[in-house]
Amino acid sequence: MRIAIAGSGALGSGFGANMFKNGYDVTLIDGWQEHVNAIKRHGLNVEMNDVPFQVEIPVHHYDQLKDVKPFDVIFFFTKSMYLEEMLEKVKHLIHDQTVLVSTMNGLNHERVMSNYVDDTRILRGVTTWTASIKAPGETVFLGQGPVEIGAIVDGAETHAKAIETILQRSNLNPLLQTNIHASIWKKICINATVNTLGTLLDANLMTLKKANHMDDLLEQIIHEISDVAEIDNVSLDVPEMVAYLHDVMEKVGPHYPSMHQDLVVKNRLTEIDYINGEVANIARRHGIPAPCNTFITHLIHAKESIMDAK
């Protein structure tokens, strides 16, 4: 079985390295030339929960895929806004049985992917693994998982089971979910609150947790998300979710959220359009009010332009 990791940045190369190390035929694909070159020259160096290892894993720049053979499974780990671009780069590597898997943050990825394969060949996931790139070819991979994984429509259970096996044998701690939409919306609640507020207020998670009026902010955002999630038949309990967010902020404590790292630290564009922005879009299409999620999306975009993020 040929597996590709489309988007082999920090998280993607961490996933790929673990699968490759455990015997799978994995190929990395990425658009960052220095990173691709470094892996070709010196292999991929991974520091996984403080334990280093190295893999001589195949890698391609996404503009050099002409002679590559199709894959049976493609995992997507791009930033949300580059998913479509990546799908265009790899579409000739999709055969009529290829399964596409996205464990990326954000909403709407399955809709983008469904332009390329049948819905039964799309799996969505949610993960608490995190990672960062130390230098080209060097990934720091952190966590214990899990990777919640599930089909978006009925009839894909076999595929879900197959992906679970890959992740299980690669020690990536999968968790097969019959209702992956519930997992996705729960993760959206984290990204749409902790990430955006930490970015707007320039605060790490412990500071955020202790800030005055934090629960008011969380409640306003989550309340709107909860109304929108109903469309996916997902029921979110607002006070329960606020308590869960406090737990997340407590656990992650001194860390800054990933959106803060993207925008404030690295001066990069954020995934806001796929988080609060997509909540606002779905709400608009269904005539549900989502003013706070809309407002946050505009605020983050304003901040991106003020910081001249690329």
Place this chain on the structure above:
Amino acid sequence: MRIAIAGSGALGSGFGANMFKNGYDVTLIDGWQEHVNAIKRHGLNVEMNDVPFQVEIPVHHYDQLKDVKPFDVIFFFTKSMYLEEMLEKVKHLIHDQTVLVSTMNGLNHERVMSNYVDDTRILRGVTTWTASIKAPGETVFLGQGPVEIGAIVDGAETHAKAIETILQRSNLNPLLQTNIHASIWKKICINATVNTLGTLLDANLMTLKKANHMDDLLEQIIHEISDVAEIDNVSLDVPEMVAYLHDVMEKVGPHYPSMHQDLVVKNRLTEIDYINGEVANIARRHGIPAPCNTFITHLIHAKESIMDAK
């Protein structure tokens, strides 16, 4: 006629100095001991549009008002959150004809003042004069005015006319308004957008003007304010107001808004509860949705607590 300036910080002492210089019997009242001491020792030094002058003006600390005689007019220039405290300090200096005037930013001041005098003796104003304190006893006073001034109920026209005369003879450029509520709401639209967004995004007005999605942010906030202003029979045209705000941002250009100076520069608490916060309060009382103004209020309070503002 005895006139007091209750709250003689930057703006208040600028107003007081101009009245005193033009022959009025003006007494300054303030709670900042060093400022009071400096004025007692060296007079009040004013730099008004780059022209310096000095006045030997009477001044009292607000805790040393025991032997002071009542005033015929009291102008209030405290920060909104200290208005009630100041009224308590000076209430024994109010006689049965005393006129109270507030040209402070924010909503709700007349309601606070109406606990002390009849509504016909309350005047509200809006000003574009600005000022800053260089050092204790030294004020930089800037602008050309005007000071829009008006009664909040019928039957106070004589008082409004009298205050207009004082301001006129003091070269403070008054403008008598028959509908002062319209002026107040227009000023609220500035404070509730430019001030808060400049503070949240750490941006001066020109940067703010050029930021992506700025009109979306302005429209969301102004739309809610416009719905709430209807309660005061004030009609705000949203696109017209957005165009006006662009004009304000263009003119004030490289300056940071006053709320940014309060919180980000001086680490002080803001007047948010009397701006977006009061919009949200009035909306709540009347069953009008104002989620963005509510959300902004929470965000600014969260930022205050994260910055440990006092």
